[in-house]
Amino acid sequence: MIAFHHSPASTHSDSARIVLAEKALDHASHEVDLASFEQHEPAFLAINPSGMVPVLEDEGHRMTEAFFIMLYLDERFPDPALGGADPRARYQVQKWGKYVETHIAPHLVIVRWAERGGPLEQDRQQGFDRLPPERRALWQQAAAGFSAEEVSASREALARAAQRLSQDLEHGPWLAGADYTLADAAVFPHVEQFPALGIELPPAVQEWRARVAARPAVRAAMDGLKLLPVMGPERGRWG
Amino acid sequence: MGRGMLDVYTWEPNANSGKPLFCLTEKQVPFIHHYIDMGHYEQFSPEFLAINPDGTIPAIVHDGFVMTESTPAMEYIDDAFDGPALRPADPYRRWRMRQIMRYMDNIVAPSLAMIASNRLAAPRFVGRDPEELRRELDRIPLPERRASWEKLMFNATPPSDLEESRRRVSEAITRFDSLLSQSEWLAGDSYSLADINVFATFYGLPLSYPDEVTDAATPHLMRWLRRCHARPALQEALAMGRGFITQRAAELRRLLGVGEEMAA
Numbered sequence: 001m002i003a004f005h006h007s008p009a010s011t012h013s014d015s016a017r018i019v020l021a022e023k024a025l026d027h028a029s030h031e032v033d034l035a036s037f038e039q040h041e042p043a044f045l046a047i048n049p050s051g052m053v054p055v056l057e058d059e060g061h062r063m064t065e066a067f068f069i070m071l072y073l074d075e076r077f078p079d080p081a082l083g084g085a086d087p088r089a090r091y092q093v094q095k096w097g098k099y100v101e102t103h104i105a106p107h108l109v110i111v112r113w114a115e116r117g118g119p120l121e122q123d124r125q126q127g128f129d130r131l132p133p134e135r136r137a138l139w140q141q142a143a144a145g146f147s148a149e150e151v152s153a154s155r156e157a158l159a160r161a162a163q164r165l166s167q168d169l170e171h172g173p174w175l176a177g178a179d180y181t182l183a184d185a186a187v188f189p190h191v192e193q194f195p196a197l198g199i200e201l202p203p204a205v206q207e208w209r210a211r212v213a214a215r216p217a218v219r220a221a222m223d224g225l226k227l228l229p230v231m232g233p234e235r236g237r238w239g
Numbered sequence: 240m241g242r243g244m245l246d247v248y249t250w251e252p253n254a255n256s257g258k259p260l261f262c263l264t265e266k267q268v269p270f271i272h273h274y275i276d277m278g279h280y281e282q283f284s285p286e287f288l289a290i291n292p293d294g295t296i297p298a299i300v301h302d303g304f305v306m307t308e309s310t311p312a313m314e315y316i317d318d319a320f321d322g323p324a325l326r327p328a329d330p331y332r333r334w335r336m337r338q339i340m341r342y343m344d345n346i347v348a349p350s351l352a353m354i355a356s357n358r359l360a361a362p363r364f365v366g367r368d369p370e371e372l373r374r375e376l377d378r379i380p381l382p383e384r385r386a387s388w389e390k391l392m393f394n395a396t397p398p399s400d401l402e403e404s405r406r407r408v409s410e411a412i413t414r415f416d417s418l419l420s421q422s423e424w425l426a427g428d429s430y431s432l433a434d435i436n437v438f439a440t441f442y443g444l445p446l447s448y449p450d451e452v453t454d455a456a457t458p459h460l461m462r463w464l465r466r467c468h469a470r471p472a473l474q475e476a477l478a479m480g481r482g483f484i485t486q487r488a489a490e491l492r493r494l495l496g497v498g499e500e501m502a503a
Contacts, residue, residue: 095306097311
């Protein structure tokens with residue numbers, strides 16, 4: 001049986017949970033309490049040394065990274081198929097999976113931290129030393145606080161990401177065109193947090209958001225908005 | 240799927256520019272290659288910005304469909320064209336292949352790019368008129384890119400960032416050597432997009448990291464590099480450069496004792 005380690009406060013967890021729900025996959029659910037920093041406890045780091053949710057276990061394999069888990073689920077359980085109907089739609093799926101990591105999530109965590117974070121108690125920082133250097137650096141930076149310039153740059157980046165979404169939605173009701181795909185599931189939980197952080201959504205994105213939210217699997221997987229200040233992926237791409 | 244028109248815009252055949260080229264030559268897909276000279280900022284020219292408003296390289300245009308993300312485009316090329324499969328069939332192996340590419344794209348390649356551009360590109364800006372440099376910066380569409388270039392132009396990359404990048408590259412060298420001690424190719428028994436992605440950035444390691452990447456220190460990585468450099472498709476694409484990459488690839492083949500497979 002599939003085991004799924006996740007947290008309801010993690011947008012990445014929500015994306016993968018939507019796919020589990022869309023495919024009605026039976027699984028053992030293990031919740032990780034991010035509010036108490038359970039993800040930095042040795043027990044969870046034994047499951048994922050990076051201290052990140054979600055983690056999927058299937059057929060003796062342990063897999064991390066939400067978007068790759070989603071692709072895995074779609075390739076292993078193709079009914080209903082959510083990977084895109086043709087190569088172009090599948091490229092769109094891959095592109096948005098990547099954009100979540102490069103254009104959305106790293107900025108969302110900075111803005112969310114600025115809104116909800118603030119100084120971090122010493123005992124919350126105890127687990128940092130157990131993390132790999134990339135993750136530790138990110139958390140130490142968060143604990144020290146992001147500068148006003150960083151926060152405003154990230155706000156602008158999110159507004160631009162919303163524009164990119166709007167542009168792609170000119171080609172159809174869903175991000176990959178005619179069909180609902182993993183691209184929608186990957187992006188939706190992140191965009192769901194934009195309004196609460198004061199980031200405006202263009203009309204086409206608002207309409208898309210309502211379409212995604214109306215899906216029964218999405219309703220079942222997303223149980224209320226939680227803006228917990230946690231770190232997402234590191235920002236890739238230099239130069 | 241039909242062949243149609245395929246236009247590929249790249250700079251020298253390495254890093255992100257190398258990824259689509261290496262995939263296309265491996266699958267023997269014909270395409271029109273457009274050389275965009277980053278040395279002359281051609282990626283910010285109005286002609287290129289009309290294709291990719293982000294001003295990033297590469298861009299791949301297939302029958303009017305524009306792709307500007309190199310790793311997703313690699314999956315597209317394997318998906319849309321005939322030729323040898325470059326992704327394993329097994330979903331778990333695919334997960335592994337993608338995880339390796341992510342590690343490369345997010346952690347390793349940016350580190351190597353920071354080190355290389357500080358060594359190779361930064362000296363070009365020394366003594367230049369700051370006003371002129373500012374004007375060049377203003378042409379860069381993406382703010383995060385602009386910030387990186389600004390650091391480069393004004394020699395403002397913090398030494399601790401460079402130090403951390405060096406550590407990341409060294410760690411990656413060890414990690415990949417260990418992965419290759421377990422399987423022939425990075426994602427398993429067959430040559431895949433993961434090998435192409437890593438090779439695009441790591442092809443020159445025995446020259447750029449002569450103390451760390453050797454037969455004694457990293458035998459598995461060296462074996463893999465020899466096998467990659469011997470592939471005719473990689474040699475063909477590496478020959479598409481106009482600058483130093485093509486020469487460098489030939490130098491590497493001599494260093495590694497790999498024969499020239501290509502007729503030309």
